[in-house]
Amino acid sequence: MDLARHLLRSTLGRKLIMAGTGVVLIGFVVGHLVGNLQVFEDPDRINGYAHFLQSLGPVLWLVRIFLLVCVVLHIWSATVLSLESMKARGSEPYRVKKWIGATFASRYMRGTGYVVLAFILYHLAHFTLGAAQPATFKENLPHYVMKGDYHVLGVTVVRAGAEVLDCRQMVIGGFKNPVVALFYMVAVGLLSLHLLHGAESLFQTFGWKNHSWERGLRAVVTLLCAAYFLGNLAIPGSVLLGMLR
Numbered sequence: 425m426d427l428a429r430h431l432l433r434s435t436l437g438r439k440l441i442m443a444g445t446g447v448v449l450i451g452f453v454v455g456h457l458v459g460n461l462q463v464f465e466d467p468d469r470i471n472g473y474a475h476f477l478q479s480l481g482p483v484l485w486l487v488r489i490f491l492l493v494c495v496v497l498h499i500w501s502a503t504v505l506s507l508e509s510m511k512a513r514g515s516e517p518y519r520v521k522k523w524i525g526a527t528f529a530s531r532y533m534r535g536t537g538y539v540v541l542a543f544i545l546y547h548l549a550h551f552t553l554g555a556a557q558p559a560t561f562k563e564n565l566p567h568y569v570m571k572g573d574y575h576v577l578g579v580t581v582v583r584a585g586a587e588v589l590d591c592r593q594m595v596i597g598g599f600k601n602p603v604v605a606l607f608y609m610v611a612v613g614l615l616s617l618h619l620l621h622g623a624e625s626l627f628q629t630f631g632w633k634n635h636s637w638e639r640g641l642r643a644v645v646t647l648l649c650a651a652y653f654l655g656n657l658a659i660p661g662s663v664l665l666g667m668l669r
């Protein structure tokens with residue numbers, strides 16, 4: 425209890441909360457992308473996967489609540505830290521110098537954060553609640569009949585012949601609208617920039633950054649963020665180009 429209070433009240437504690445929740449959220453977005461890339465495989469894959477996730481029931485809700493708590497703590501710590509540093513910089517005469525020295529990603533951290541938040545809210549209305557494009561939402565599409573079994577870690581979790589929601593057609597139907605597809609592309613681009621600076625900062629917070637490997641670390645993080653961006657871009661992009669039907 426004392427540790428939690430200390431973490432919430434001290435600047436270092438808030439930095440640790442921001443970095444720790446950042447790690448969880450990076451884990452989620454990377455895992456989500458890996459799952460989503462199954463859209464390029466046989467339809468059994470992504471539809472079996474989506475059905476399996478939905479069948480987790482209470483476990484899925486526990487994960488959702490945990491992620492929501494992480495998002496709230498991440499935004500709270502970022503806001504408080506940013507207000508604190510603005511206050512501290514108010515009395516500092518070399519503001520312009522600092523601004524020039526900052527990288528593009530770090531300067532736009534707050535802006536990209538707002539867009540990511542707006543994107544998540546739209547995305548939930550789109551694919552989880554079905555409010556954005558009801559015509560192509562799960563229940564309004566014909567069911568998909570599994571051709572084979574779907575396994576997770578060698579265990580059959582969805583059997584051949586099972587009628588499941590057609591997640592693949594929902595995603596494709598959604599991105600057939602160019603405005604929606606372009607919005608996703610821009611949002612994942614900004615999310616990747618947010619991740620780029622966030623990942624670098626968290627190494628600093630955990631004290632894993634030093635001069636000898638700073639450049640190498642930056643190169644690796646930049647490559648991973650570029651791969652993340654391209655992976656996400658590929659899904660709406662392929663639908664727009666008619667390569668995913």
Ligand code: HEM
Binds near residue numbers: 460540612656
């Ligand atoms: C092209 C990119 C993306 C595609 C195709 C996609 C697809 C989907 C789909 C189909 C669902 C609904 C799953 C279901 O209910 O069966 C979903 C849920 C979700 N997605 Fe994405 N997603 C993408 C990018 C993202 C990104 C970048 C984030 C985070 C910043 C994100 C966060 C979420 C969240 C929080 C949910 C709700 C999970 C739940 O219902 O518990 N997605 N996504």
